[in-house]
Amino acid sequence: MIKITLPDGSLREFPAPLTVAEVASSIAPSLGKAALGGRIGRGETSRVVDTSHLIDSDESLAIVTDKDADGLELIRHSTAHLLAYAVKSLFPEAQVTIGPVIEHGFYYDFAYKRPFTPEDLGAIEKKMTELAKKDEKVVRRVLPRDEAVAHFKQMGEAYKAEIIGSIPEGQDVSLYSEGAFEDLCRGPHVPSTGKLKHFKLMKVAGAYWRGDHRNEMLQRIYGTAWANKEDLQQHLTMLEEAEKRDHRRLGRELDLFHIDEHSPGTVFWHPRGWTVWQGVEQYMRQVYRDNGYLEVKGPQILDQGLWEKTGHWDKYRENMFVTESEKRDYALKPMNCPGHILIFKQGIKSYRDLPLRFGEFGQCHRNEPTGGLHGIMRVRAFTQDDGHIFCTEEQIQSEVIAFTTLLQKVYKDFGFTDIIYKLSTRPEKRIGSEESWDRAEQALAEGLRASGCDFEYLPGEGAFYGPKIEYTLKDALGRPWQCGTIQVDPNLPERLDAEYVGEDGARHRPIVLHRAIVGSLERFIGILIEQHAGALPIWLAPRQVVVSSITDAQADYVTDVVKALQKQGVRAEADLRNEKITYKIREHSMQKVPYILVVGDKEKASGAVAVRARGNQDLGVMSLADFQEKLSSDIANKV
Template structure:
């Protein structure tokens, strides 16, 4: 009699083997109808899975992340079924789940058009409404190869040939369509109610440019139509907020093929950069980090010792000089260790905190480049702390507080914390990894921070805490990290003299708060839709006159504002006042100050905000205080 343990601690006893569906039905008809899969002793299974023995079971609905992924995977199969019905000569290849949706790659000679997508989507809805039962079956490897070859699916057969000979394979059938898949899948196609095909792209078979080009169809799938509608709205909003478009419109930066993946920063963009960098420099000083600068290029032997050459070999820019091989640094950590190693350290020197705005280079594939968000050269707000094991928790706690403060000042109030654990490719013993992961988990727990685990996502030298920021339209951006590293200091020979006058290896904490300054500025632009708060805006106020008679008065105002370190500009063009106001409003300048004869005579200024709010006529001192107060809201005060 299987005894079923449920997540709430309760148990259910059955007098014979029972399916996951029947367990859900025993709990309640509503749950049986909503559940899409189960987790039996940690393994994902279909609702039809038979439980033979005692087991711990969790039921998944589309409200669970895993349940939503199953929904999306089933929708990929629905897409493939529709394509095969409408275009029988098309061959199916692979169709995985991705963030917010799925895709499926097809081998089809003429490819697919947007008109094809609408037909395919319509057929998908028709198939979903039929509530086709999704049935799991198994075959041996040889049986599966023979089956897919018999129906002309050579790509599936090729995939299976690469699998172990003795492996039992699972197949899923719905109506007239059968696909190779580990599963699980929804019980029937009626669960698929809210989906949309998004676009078509090219993709090489197995990601290899030497292979034939396939057609990839992307789609999205959600629990219900309301969630789908909200997602499509976010996409529309994201298009409006695209930092590349806004950056061009506001004259902040540009890219060109002479330096692919590396931004050319214009004066206005550089002004924003300086604000972010200066803010982080002040934050580092507040939290006890002293600033250093280290070389961009180092002998390849340094990167071999640190482990970066093995990890980033394909992404490192190399150069040669006088029969020596050098690399542009892909990370700042090894050069920082050299500063530490430049003199003998004592336990009294620890913790030793160093910060660097370090430029790194990575030879990213051209197809992966994306404005400021994915580049080949970027500046990290790196921090490296050398400490003893006993100091780990207090140092990590301080870093967490610094991160929270920085994110609040930049306008991010919602964020998720994740602890990324050991990857398959790593350096260091399991014992060290156990200790490292436990230390970061304890620091988070003892500080009252809620977090989720990310198995396999740690750095190659240690686990890391990740900060995922939520922007104004609900997108998540992974920015800051805190990484615990026992390995690199040992590999690079870092030592300190302990209280017993013996040499010991320090622990190294790596931390970045905004991460890549380029990427963070891109995120800020999209978060604020280009309407940056006063303290971040490249131009905080523009001063314009009703006519050229006020030019001298306007220049006098600008001098006063500049003396207060307010970023201002004047517009003396012989244009109509309405034209000037509209142009600077579109340029997202937070404040527009207007002077006519009346204002010039009374030493005042008429002020309006970027959103059109009229603040009336203010004295120069009143206006300067208004600007100072606005700047102070985000942690900076004019002086």
């Protein structure tokens, strides 16, 4: 008898081996129809299999449907194959390469003699719908590696043959077919193409074969797929809203910054954009001062020998910009930590000096591939609100509590209240004793619990030298952005010989906590722009108030109002142009100015201003003094 244990703990017995689909149908005919796959086993060793998978021994089994995360993964994986099927149907000369699942969807890379056009995408999507409606069975078979290579070469699929040829000799590979199309794949897949109903192709982009810029350029078609029509529509609506909020478009429209081909991956900040930058930096600088951080500044260029000691030269060399002077090799720093260690080492440090908190707005350079650059979100030159806390092992927990509380306040001030907490624990390959890992992981976990944070574990995701906490904020569209982190590191002080004198008079190694709140300022400002759709909070807005005259007769009064506001510390400008007031209001509203003051003869005579707030709110006429008081309150309270 075959014994199958279901998720609710119930047991079912069968006289002979049977498939996942047959188990599902035995539970309920409707479940048999809804089944997309099955998850066999329990815990980390469990795996998802096809509905055709044969169960021939006692096993735990959960039926996977489109209500499950596993089911959505199956749908997206199978839709990628459906895309390739459609492309081969319409463009037989195209060669297929790889097509993985990604967040919210999938992509597939193709080699074809000409670029795919938007019209091609429409035709491909239409063909996918036709093929799905045919409800063709998805069938798995296994071939020896060499036989599979010959099979795909005969089909003219050189890329697939190359992929299989890189698999160790003697191994078998699995192939999946649906109708006239067959593809190399580990699987699993949905049982038939009829399960694929809610998808949309999004765009075409270039991609190097196997991600290597030395290889030929392929065409990557991106798509999204969902379990139902409502989820698909919700996602498409979110994408439309994200397009409106795109920081690159808003950066141009609001005259904040630009990216120039003369310096790829770096940002040219315009006056208004630099005002926003300074607002973020000066705010974080005050955070440093209020929370016991000592601001430092390290050099941009450091000797190769230092990077060899830290291990970066061996493991990170291809991502570093290097230079040479007087027959010595140097690198632009990709991170600030080694410089902070060198500062710590100057002079004798005592246990009484700990915890010692260094902070730096340090500019870093990383040689990111051109294809990975994205506006100001991912650049080659960026500045971090970088900090390093030198402490003892016993001080880790209290520092985590203090840091988490601080991070929550900072995020709230910037308009983020939804934070996800994740604790990454020891990886398989690591240094240090099990006892030290136990203590470090426990300190991080207890620090989060004491801060009132629910968190999830990421087993094995820590660095080889220590565990870490990742702080991920969610924006107005529900998108996650991992910005903050605190990382336990006993390794770098060891490599660079940092030490302090303990209470016992002996030399000890400090623990370093790498920590950041906003991370890259460039990236964080990009997130802020998209979070607020360009309408930045008044305390960050590059122009907080614009004072507009109705006629030339109010010019002197407008100038006096602007001077009074500027004296108050407000970023105020005058608009004295000979334009209709409705035109001025519309223009400044489109520029997302928080307050527009309109001044006519009546306002001039009474020393008042007519106030319009962002969002087309008419706040009426008030005295200049009352408006200044309101403005001070808004800025102070970070409205």
